[in-house]
Amino acid sequence: MTSLALAVLGLPFLAFLLLALAPPLRRHGRGAALVSIAAIGGSLAAALRLWLVPLEATVVRRWEWIPAEDGPLVSVGLYIDPVGLAMLVLVTLVAFLVQVYSWAYLEGETPPSLGRYYTYQSLFAFSMLGLVLAPNFVQMLIFWELVGLCSYLLIGFWYDRPAAARAAVKAFWTTRLGDVGFVTGIVLLWRATGTFDFTALFAAAAAHRLPAGLSLTMFLIYLGAVGKSAQFPLHIWLPDAMEGPTPVSALIHAATMVAAGVFMVTRAFPLFAATPPVLGLIAWVGAFTALLAATMACVETDIKRVLAYSTVSQLGYMMAAAGAAAPQAAFFHLVTHGLFKALLFLAAGAVIHAVGTNDIREMGRLFYALPQTGTVFLVGTLALSGIWPLSGFFSKEAVLAAVWNARLGVPFAMLALTALLTAAYMFRVVFLAFFGDRQPGGHPHDAPAVMAVPLWILAILTVAIGVRGALTGEGGQSAPRWLPAVSLALAAAGIGVALVTYQLRLVSPAALARALGPLDFMARRRYGLDAAAAAVYRGLVFGLSRLIGWVDRYLVDGLVNVLSAWTLRAGDRLRRIQTGRAQDYVYGIAVGFLLLLIASQIWR
């Protein structure tokens, strides 16, 4: 068991080491890709093997990492439980499919560039797997930061594009801001409980032995998830992260980066459960994020950005479920969303690959040119909209049920409205890009098999999970009876709006925008949030640094220079006494002697 888990974790790491330390292999490009794909494939196989064997109890292994006088201060190790195993399978599966897909998607890259890409990919997989397997907060933090690093590297993969460089740095900074809270929270928790270890912390939580007053601590830890999982107001990095290659977006949005925050909250849920105020905050912020992002998705014209906002929105769903004390619902949605969002991104990548633009206004009737891509995109869209019997229906219902049962009325309403908007903006994309009447330029055609097979695998899984849910009826055991009907009705209404507006053109989009005037205006400007963040960054951080820089150079150092200049000047003045004429010196001696005489008379 331990060795299998180590294999899951170790294979991508070995691939990374090999590629990082053997430049000839890396620069070969395709060779590097094969190494990386083989490693993540082996990792996937090992993860599946682990997952298929029923787990009797949580397995924990630890090794000392930072020594201290009385026992290790920090250890590293493995924490294997059912949730972790499911996450391992999701991560390795999506990473594997993304890497295979990239083989064809990035065929235009130069070999060294391709090698670099796969080096980062291997590191990314390793980092995320290490996070999932972390048995304590410090290891989670370590891999958490590494995940951030990898997303920085991959978002900025095309580093000579200024926009990509900006987006990468923005992603790193924004998530790092959340991490300031995360680190502080971990330190506070350690001081309060004396341990970083999940087993010990969960045992204390189960026995109600946690010290009181952990609300601030857990809030700070939650801030980490706010950054990583793109919750309001730190969601601003995510849409910009679209500057990376599309397969990277699929990876970041489905199984790695953004999943990390939600995973952390579900993992540490026993601790959050001990602090109801923080839990309530998580639910409210989650629901608000979901709604906010959904409105912004409605006005985006870049296909990848629509998907990006929908990710933010769905992350809000997951967080709301976690905040409603239903971490299993949050995790369920994380898994189903991971699969269909990877599917949507990869399908969008195939579209972009075929038509050479991201702008949905320049697309049209693609369903006929790209039937395979169109089909799988439709599957993903239906799942995201929450249509029975696809996976998204069940996980979304579980989330809504959890929020309803937790008596969170307003968040529930926000999430319900989000469900409607989700269906609307996704079908807006479908109608504009895949149907409609605008002929696309050129002769787009379906993606090659290397790209198509991952798409089909994801589509089949999305359907399969849904059908399994329909057959076994799991997911919404405690849901109110009216909920499935309501959620289906909301989705149908959303689809109806999109159909009427963008397909049948009974209502013109412009008229709709006018009707919703201020909202449309604000959403197009991202509610001014990006501008506000930029203003804070420029005004506060830069202003302060300019000030300090000036103070240091011209005040602190200025005073030193004044002292030095005075010394120089004094020396210069005193030098003049030294005239070189004997008479002057004799006068000097005489005056000095006189002064001494007088002094001796005064202080005798």
Next chain:
Amino acid sequence: MTSVPVLSIVTWAPFVGALLIMFTARQRPLAVRLIAATATAISAALSVYVFLAFDPEAGFQFYEKLPLVPSLGVSYELGVDGLNVLLVLLTSIIIVAGVFASWTVTVRSQEFYALLLALVTGVYGVFVSLDLLVFFLFYELAVLPMYLLIGIWGSSGEVRPRGLFAWAFRATGVGTKEYAAMKLTLYLLFGSAFILVGIFALYVSAGNASFSFLDAEMTAFDPALQRWVFLAFYVGFGILAGIWPLHTWSPDGHASAPTAVSMLHAGVLMKLGAYGIVRLGIELLPRGASGWASLVGTIACLNIVYGALAAMAQRDLKYVIAYSSVSHMGIVMLGAATLTEAGLGGALFQMFAHGIMTGLFFALVGLVYEKAHSREIARMGGFGRAMPGIATAFTLAGLSSLGLPATAGFVAEFMTFLGAWRSAHPWWLFPAVAGTFLTAVYILRVAKQIFWAAAAPDFPPLADARGPEWVALALLSFVLVFFGMLPALALGPIESGLAPVLLRLLP
């Protein structure tokens, strides 16, 4: 115990190399470099041996003693324990890298290498000396060659005289290398006056006619004496460690110094200040240390945030790195001021980590400058395509400085955080954590501007690092990641060295 004086060889091998260079290698640049590389390699190999053979259970080891002036109790006494064994290793790594990084110095390279090696002997000597007076002599030996190295081989920057004191800027010639050399030397000599007074006060007060550290360790000094002597040590060594507001020699000095000197100075000499505070200040004067801890820690917090913000405001690449040292030395001093096991461990580990990372930084800045002939950040851009190796190493050093896990910087900072929250002033944690965020802002901003985005137009075709330069980059990068992944290797000795310090700190 071996009878071979290992530490003496480590210390004096560079000095012998310097003599050889002066007297045998006239007009033969390659011979100069080979002698320098060999001499430092001998020291480095032996210090690796000392590090590997170090026994955490044994206290001071590789001990040597040779009476110099028996009547006064002055002796040549060397030894390593957990506090300095890592710093000896650090010095070796940096000087080896420094020799390779300055392979291309052409002007008077003979004198350059001779002075550099003499300087290193001083640094080794300070770290391994257990006699306070000899310690001080080595300290002076380390400072003086610096003046010539900066004054002759340095480079001048541009500082516009502005503000109320513009006349003073013009009068002193701020920005020139001569100014920087003089400023650095004066500051450090000013500091060393405090140190000397402190050492003599201890000598007289102990009353056992011995300058030996081991004897001083046995003495319980009067608390009132401890208070003011600690302050003298804090100011004296603190100047070298770059404490606010006595830090302004460091940006000017480091920016003007030639590459290897910047590496050695920011990488090792600043650590020497912090080492002095831990060794003489905290270990010998525990009551004095606990009395002043609030001040030391608060100034350290100021260093962290102020240094980071000042770094962000710089336009000259070398100044950015120099101010980042001011900020990072704040972490060291903060860890020390917590007076806790985790904090002091973090401080000592940060000395090592920061030494390596800043050495790497200055090596890289030197390479970039040598190839692009510019240090002005705003003019540069898109260098990543032409120099991928340099860009990668710069990113790595940057990540370590912003405390990314899997680099040595993370472990050091995290332990300091733990110590801070455990100390008498938990609020120290917040500026420290904020500092890591600010570091991310300025480091990534600089990296983005220089290496990413579109290529800047007005530069000749640029090249990546070559031959000997790679040795420096690869060595430092490797150490940074290696100790980041296996911190226990370094923390084992550190823990053993801290045990007596912590014991003495108990009330």
